[in-house]
Amino acid sequence: MFELTWPWVFLALPLPYLLKKFNKRASNIPTLKIPSFEHNPLLTSHNQQKSHKVSVLHWLFWISLCCALSNPKWLGEPISLPNEGRDIMLAVDLSGSMREQDMEYKGQYVDRLTMVKAVLKNFIEQRQGDRLGLILFADTAFLQTPLTRDLNTVSQMLEESQIGLVGKATAIGDALGLSVKRFAQKKDSNRILVLLTDGQNTAGNLTPEEALLLAREEGIKVYTVGVAGDGRSNSGFGLFGMNAFSSGSSLDEKLLKDIAQETGGLYFRAKNVAGLQKIYQELDTLEPIASDVQTFRPQTALFYYPLLVALFFILIGAIKPWFNQKVPKLNEGQA
Numbered sequence: 001m002f003e004l005t006w007p008w009v010f011l012a013l014p015l016p017y018l019l020k021k022f023n024k025r026a027s028n029i030p031t032l033k034i035p036s037f038e039h040n041p042l043l044t045s046h047n048q049q050k051s052h053k054v055s056v057l058h059w060l061f062w063i064s065l066c067c068a069l070s071n072p073k074w075l076g077e078p079i080s081l082p083n084e085g086r087d088i089m090l091a092v093d094l095s096g097s098m099r100e101q102d103m104e105y106k107g108q109y110v111d112r113l114t115m116v117k118a119v120l121k122n123f124i125e126q127r128q129g130d131r132l133g134l135i136l137f138a139d140t141a142f143l144q145t146p147l148t149r150d151l152n153t154v155s156q157m158l159e160e161s162q163i164g165l166v167g168k169a170t171a172i173g174d175a176l177g178l179s180v181k182r183f184a185q186k187k188d189s190n191r192i193l194v195l196l197t198d199g200q201n202t203a204g205n206l207t208p209e210e211a212l213l214l215a216r217e218e219g220i221k222v223y224t225v226g227v228a229g230d231g232r233s234n235s236g237f238g239l240f241g242m243n244a245f246s247s248g249s250s251l252d253e254k255l256l257k258d259i260a261q262e263t264g265g266l267y268f269r270a271k272n273v274a275g276l277q278k279i280y281q282e283l284d285t286l287e288p289i290a291s292d293v294q295t296f297r298p299q300t301a302l303f304y305y306p307l308l309v310a311l312f313f314i315l316i317g318a319i320k321p322w323f324n325q326k327v328p329k330l331n332e333g334q335a
Helices: 007-012 015-027 045-069 112-125 151-160 172-183 208-218 253-263 273-286 304-334
Strands: 002-004 072-075 079-082 087-093 103-105 108-110 131-137 141-148 191-197 221-227 232-237 243-245 267-270 293-296 299-301
Touching (some): 007 045, 015 045, 045 304, 087 112, 087 141, 087 172, 103 112, 103 273, 112 221, 112 273, 131 151, 131 172, 141 151, 141 172, 191 253, 208 253, 221 253, 221 273, 253 267, 267 273
Parallel strands (some): 191 221, 221 267
Antiparallel strands (some): 002 072, 103 108, 131 141
16 A cells, blocks of 8 residues: 655645745846846847746656655555563573482483473473573572573573582572562563472572562562472382382472462472473463454555656756757757
């Protein structure tokens, strides 16, 4: 569809005519006339005819310039875009207990972090339209990836994380507090924290209770996930070569349940890959993306076409006097 951004510019079209009338009235003012100049053909009829021809170029130039100044553009067909998605921060525990090999994955027992990475990778790939961030915590918490729609970067940063990178303890309060700080810059968003840990709070500058108060004030919904197997592990072998039972870590389920309940989220217990996958599917049901859509129409600027035409008329006006002088000289030379 064709559209003019400033159509009122065409109100200036009669301006050259009005200026010409004003100049004509000014020319009627009595002036000193020299008789010898009045009969000079170079200063009378020829100049009047030349002025008439130039005025046509002036009109064409002015019309083209007004067309360019009105900013014409072509609007394409409307394109629908999904409404802004969710803001989800992932807080992943890198404490020493995450080395425990009590999670069954593809027919064998793997450590807890390996299982979390494998399932989170698929979860991240399915977050199209969402902004994801990544917090890693152990002795303390640090922001590995700020909220972004660059899902590949988030997935890569998670894959490169290693147990012991931030220490060996578990600072749940610091992880929760850091997420509150990052979400404070996103007032108008659906703010969700998914906190995955296999232990209890044993370190950090902020207690979980203090961080919980901050999260409630900011309206952040926290989904806590307790990552721990069913007691069997691959860390050692018992009698007759059977897998030994692992003591695992002291998972503070009461704390995780309280955090989830006080912020309007839910607590999940992930004992295996299937359980963790089910948790992420449940999150899609609990936190759906808004169904509203936004539309926009691509715009193509067209102002440079009439602008080029105006420049063309300027070029003609500049060349024409030179051309008029050359033609008589050529005719005289042939005669």
